Amino acid sequence: MNPRPADEAAIEAAAAELAAGRLVAFPTETVYGLGGDAASAEAVAAIYRLKGRPADHPLIVHVSGAEQARKWARWNDAAQRLAEAFWPGPLTLILERQAEAPGWACGGQATIGLRSPSHPVARALLAAFERLGGSGVAAPSANRFGRVSPTRASHVIDDLGDEAPLVLDGGACGVGVESTIVDLSRGRPVLLRPGGLDAARIEAVLGVPLGAADAAAPRASGTLEAHYAPRTPLELVPAGVIAARLGELAARGIRAVVWSRSRPGRGEAAWEPAEAGSEAYARALYDTLRRLDRAGFDRILIERPPDGGDWAAVADRLRRAAVGAPARD
Structure with a gap:
């Protein structure tokens, strides 16, 4: 077993x-x-x-x-x-x-x-x-x-x-x-x-x-620019423009799922509610990315998290995942 x-x-x-x-x-x-x-x-x-x-x-x-x-x-x-x-x-x-x-x-x-x-x-x-x-x-x-x-x-x-x-x-x-x-x-x-x-x-x-880190820093695990990536193209989008981006994609026939802290303005969009706190979000991060990757959508849109403080690790992983995911059309 x-x-x-x-x-x-x-x-x-x-x-x-x-x-x-x-x-x-x-x-x-x-x-x-x-x-x-x-x-x-x-x-x-x-x-x-x-x-x-x-x-x-x-x-x-x-x-x-x-x-x-x-x-x-x-x-x-x-x-x-x-x-x-x-x-x-x-x-x-x-x-x-x-x-x-x-x-x-x-x-x-x-x-x-x-x-x-x-x-x-x-x-x-x-x-x-x-x-x-x-x-x-x-x-x-x-x-x-x-x-x-x-x-x-x-x-x-x-x-x-x-x-x-x-x-x-x-x-x-x-x-x-x-x-x-x-x-x-x-x-x-x-x-x-x-x-x-x-x-x-x-x-x-x-x-x-x-x-x-500078150019002379030792190479270290998980620090390549593209990493932690799903197979579905992924975009990090500020909260205020998610609805507009969904509209752009829908007009082109691109089916997207959104992971954000509040439901996007387009009520018909597939939506995964995001955890509000950084620790809970980090615990859910990879499992959620895997589930969304398997869900059959053409694009994953993720609300861009804060950059600093408690959110630094999450922001780092999502940035590298967006780079490493397949190129968007």
Whole structure:
């Protein structure tokens, strides 16, 4: 049976799969991950192959905590402070890789991304893998590269089909968008990707503002311009012009569905009500995108969310999804 309920026996079986060099899919608080032994060249290569991911696009290595992280990276004071404040949780730290640590998951870079997830299934899997001698699980999202991330076990099966490895079903992910990524490898901390942890909370712990990514920043997971994309063309539209845009599309025979906080002026339009708060919206984001993508419309119109603060991660994912979706006619 796949997916398999994430009970103790299933978690032990999944850890054995990892120890044997095979892949498993498992829930984290952010999205479901496609995991393999980060110390195994063959296992990491299998992740890239199954996802169809470019070889120079790094993965995130999941660890149980700071003790395991030190085996992989050159730890520093900023990393320690952030780990004490936010691990386990939706925060990935980019650090210089230890010279003796395997670099298979690093996309050819001297830096490595590390995260300690808080989901109880992920934590139990990491602990079971450690008991078998493992030290870290490389795990991007468990979907085809560039597509909508999975937040339910069924999403993993939908994407990977018969190629899916053992999938641990731990229910819907509680955060719903990927981790926040902070680069600590170059002195001043830099925000590489907004995510499940608000940047303002990170800045409060560090006592300095996070810099913006520049051309010299390390490559990091999920930061390509086109990503998280449905197969249906997608537009981000300000709330005040949704009705007019629907009229334009209808005049051309283009059937659209709208995801917005209030019903659009054209009462006959297909409408999906959007969550008002950023956290609830983030939890619903990928599941809703998948449902709308399967609904058979020609276009998905989404009310443009606020850009800053609590909405930064949602705005980032929707912007990249709009870029990555098929070109509009």
